[in-house]
Amino acid sequence: MNAVDLFKPDRVAAMGPGPLYLRLRRLLEEAITGGLIGEGEAIPTERDIAELADLSRVTVRRAVDDLVKQGRLIRRHGSGTFVAPSVARVEQSLSLLTSFTEDMARRGLSSRSEWLERAVVAPSPDEMMVLGLSVGDMVSRLERLRIAGDVPMAIERASIIGTYLPDPASVSGSLYDALEERSARPIRATQRISARNLDEREAVLLKVAPGEAALYIERVSYLPGGRVIEFTRSVYRGDAYDFVAELKIPEH
Known part of the structure; x- marks a missing residue:
């Protein structure tokens, strides 16, 4: 379908109730989902869409802005606005204690991180309780954005007992590799998974709309002797991750 037919005023009007920008957004979403505008393909300029659909530029800009915030469209300075590539879902086993770097490597995916925080700080009440710390103890906090492709x-926020990782800035890749170099790699962990909605900061970092569904995971990891070493709180995109657990039927 060409742009003239796609953005006819009557097609926008047929997109249900609500303001005009919401109707146009629904039209664009349907066109992307239905493959009328393919991945990597440019959409018409906002001026062209406004003229074809008989809408104001402000209305078109608002609809496009929403889809950019949701990660459905990507603006490239000087080139235009394009349909974003779809996100391939990743399965992670709940029976293996591995790092994000190791998970992605097993799937043949390149991974990298953008550091948001690396610091040695006084522990919060939650960190003191979970890690078994006392007044005067310190924790190394490492927060980073995890990226595949x-x-x-x-978004991963790890808290490590300071004596086991006195210099968090030394961690450049896998946290577990860095702990293994100090003979402090955990061997088991417990995880609690819950559903939540992304706040504004998390949505911006993950390039989705605020309020989108996400998986919130708290992990507590243990050394061979049973000492807690790691308290990690992570937020995973709900549209990109599946956690898989193997269940066994007990023998009678």
Whole structure:
């Protein structure tokens, strides 16, 4: 379908109730989902869409802005606005204690991180309780945006007992590799998974709309002797991650 037919005023009007920008957004979403505008393909300029659909530029800009915030469209300065590539879902086993770097490597995906925080700080009440710390103890906090390919997948916030990782800035890749170098790699962990909605900051980092569904995971990891070493809180994109658990039927 060509742009003239796609953006006819009557097609926009047929997109249900609500303001005009919401109707146009629904039309664009349907066109992307239905393959009328393919991945990597440019959409018409906002001026062209406004003329074809008999809408104001402000209305078109608002609809396009919403889809950019949701990660459905990508603006490239000087080139235009394009349909974003779809996010491939990743399965992660709940029975293996591995790092994000190791998970992606097993799937043949390149991974990288953008550091948001690396610091040695006084522990919060939650960190003191979970890590078994006392007044005067310190924790190393590492927060980073986890990216697979070019897609931001998760925000990971790890707290490590300071004596086991006195210099968090020394961690450049896998946290577990860095702990293994200090003979402090955890061997088991417990995880609690819950559903939540992304706040404004998380949505911006993960390139989705605020309020989108996400998976919130708290992990507590243990050394061989049973000492807690790691308390990690992570937020995963709900549209990109599936957690899989193997269940066994007990023998009678």
